[in-house]
Amino acid sequence: MTRIFFFVNILILLLNATNARYAEWEELKPYCSVRPHPQCCASRDDDCFMPYYDSRCYCDVFCFRGIDNHDCCPDHDSVCKGENVSLPTTPAPQPTGTCYDPSTNRQYSLGESFRRDCNLCRCITLGFETTLSCEEDLCVNNDELISHINQQQQYLGYKVRKYDKFNGVKVKDALNQYLGTIPDRSLRTMVDNAPDNPTDYYGMDDVHAYDIRSNVSLVGKIRGVRDQGKCGISWALSTVDVAADRLSLVHNIKSPKEPLSVQNILSCTDKAAKDGCQGGRVAYAWGFIKDRGVVTENCYPYESGQTGHIDECKLHLSDADLQNIAQHRKVTNIQCPSNTKDGEHFNFGPAYRVRDEVRSIKYEIRFRGPVQATMRVTPEFFLYDSGVYRCGGSNFERQNPRYANLAAYHSIRLLGWGANYDQQGQPKDQYWIVANSWGTGWGTSGYFHIGFGECEIQETVIATYGKSTEVLKKKSRRQ
Structure with missing residues (x-):
């Protein structure tokens, strides 16, 4: 019975976590809300974190939130402060499927590759964006x-x-x-x-x-x-x-x-x-x-x-x-x-x-x-x-x-x-x-x-x- 009660609480917290607003592009999913107790830490605690992409985010009260960077988990304010945070007002951007090369004024489709002199360039996906990824080796016929x-x-x-x-x-x-x-x-x-x-x-x-x-x-x-x-x-x-x-x-x-x-x-x-x-x-x-x-x-x-x-x-x-x-x-x-x-x-x-x-x-x-x-x-x-x-x-x-x-x-x-x-x-x-x-x-x-x-x-x-x-x-x- 106790185990059933625990999972019910987890389900409620997961639903509440969707109200947390972190950034316009953030994919909403639970972080602090699924931590084992304590979910939030009252003092500075470097072990009070959750995996976040290829890094980590924190659920303690000393986590930092700024305009350009942060280390608080996306649902920190909702779970740890009890604040109702609205859903993102704009959907997360999706890859456009094309890359732009300013040196030739050309568009390249996702997965397409070409040579810029001696270096190979590819149109790839990086995060939510498509971008040109080019080798940077020195070429013999160097204009400079x-x-x-x-x-x-x-x-x-x-x-x-x-x-x-x-x-x-x-x-x-x-x-x-x-x-x-x-x-x-x-x-x-x-x-x-x-x-x-x-x-x-x-x-x-x-x-x-x-x-x-x-x-x-x-x-x-x-x-x-x-x-x-x-x-x-x-x-x-x-x-x-x-x-x-x-x-x-x-x-x-x-x-x-x-x-x-x-x-x-x-x-x-x-x-x-x-x-x-x-x-x-x-x-x-x-x-x-x-x-x-x-x-x-x-x-x-x-x-x-x-x-x-x-x-x-x-x-x-x-x-x-x-x-x-x-x-x-x-x-x-x-x-x-x-x-x-x-x-x-x-x-x-x-x-x-x-x-x-x-x-x-x-x-x-x-x-x-x-x-x-x-x-x-x-x-x-x-x-x-x-x-x-x-x-x-x-x-x-x-x-x-x-x-x-x-x-x-x-x-x-x-x-x-x-x-x-x-x-x-x-x-x-x-x-x-x-x-x-x-x-x-x-x-x-x-x-x-x-x-x-x-x-x-x-x-x-x-x-x-x-x-x-x-x-x-x-x-x-x-x-």
């Missing part, structure tokens, strides 16, 4: 960054612009997908190659401009610009292109008509050499072409730039092939993955380091050919258009801290150097002439200029002898 740099062009020395290939691309993805070199400080311990002629070596201080592409005797021998696509392979691509350049400069040998295959290195190196399309290690690429050589592009075509991943190796060398490579002999009868009969295989000598000083790098390019360098890339570099690029300097990251520490490494080819001149005819703003691997639609037909010493570009410069047999001949002559 482009405007900031171009306004300072006369001080920074270079211009930037948008590129269609980076539409909808996030900075964090571009750093992974369009670069592709894992830093390896052990490269700095490699043995360097001393200059053959000290006079020529020191004479480089007075040579303020040189472009190996303009050397009449080398016309047609230096490789152009390739496009690595959406796969971080600069560690391998710069290696084979520098190797091909060096091979074409060695006298009395047949240079490849086709580019050398970067896919051969990507797919056939050890797993330790790479992290898929997220990048790889330069030392492994050079070691691979020394120990196993590399075939031409028509034999093993490049696919990873389109697929976004690296497949298993499709080119297998026999023991006899490996023995020929070790003895610096030409490997023939290669079973090309493309099934072409015109594919060729080339051997190379060991790689070596070039001293990280301007004079040594100049000498190396002038007398031995293009070299590979690794640079530190920050978001501005993706937008380079023309001029002499320099790392930082725009101070944009100070105004936008989210840009701070966004960087990765990229390997490229140095083909020469140049300088701008002051009014007295003295060189200033000296720079390296560099071939990138993002196609001819980027930068200046695929090339760019970068100031001496900028972006760590002189710290890891690597080259190779054109062919192992040539190295052996030179050693024999010296002996």
Whole structure:
């Protein structure tokens, strides 16, 4: 009987609770009225509460009620003070089912999604309202960054612009997908190659401009610009292109008509050499072409730039092939993955380091050919258009801290150097002439200029002898 009386009281209280007015939008339901006794607390009591959405509301006399916020339960006044509180005068608002995007002046239905540059936006329900929920990642084609740099062009020395290939691309993805070199400080311990002629070596201080592409005797021998696509392979691509350049400069040998295959290195190196399309290690690429050589592009075509991943190796060398490579002999009868009969295989000598000083790098390019360098890339570099690029300097990251520490490494080819001149005819703003691997639609037909010493570009410069047999001949002559 007592239990029946208790439930009757609860039912009466539930009916009374509906008279409590809390806010115009409040969904009326009991809180204090269904608390175990005591329903209301006469003094301050932090345990005198009820669950309220994802928070809690209180039923003690010290709960707070203000115009904009409160922590009293909706039925506090009715249950704890005995006041008759009227029902809401307006019904609770319901989701409209559409979201408005002020940047495009468009309406989107509930559940619909769209991209705002590189960020995905969705029309969702939040509480009793529909609202746009958008990602907030940094985009490569950032209007604010482009405007900031171009306004300072006369001080920074270079211009930037948008590129269609980076539409909808996030900075964090571009750093992974369009670069592709894992830093390896052990490269700095490699043995360097001393200059053959000290006079020529020191004479480089007075040579303020040189472009190996303009050397009449080398016309047609230096490789152009390739496009690595959406796969971080600069560690391998710069290696084979520098190797091909060096091979074409060695006298009395047949240079490849086709580019050398970067896919051969990507797919056939050890797993330790790479992290898929997220990048790889330069030392492994050079070691691979020394120990196993590399075939031409028509034999093993490049696919990873389109697929976004690296497949298993499709080119297998026999023991006899490996023995020929070790003895610096030409490997023939290669079973090309493309099934072409015109594919060729080339051997190379060991790689070596070039001293990280301007004079040594100049000498190396002038007398031995293009070299590979690794640079530190920050978001501005993706937008380079023309001029002499320099790392930082725009101070944009100070105004936008989210840009701070966004960087990765990229390997490229140095083909020469140049300088701008002051009014007295003295060189200033000296720079390296560099071939990138993002196609001819980027930068200046695929090339760019970068100031001496900028972006760590002189710290890891690597080259190779054109062919192992040539190295052996030179050693024999010296002996």
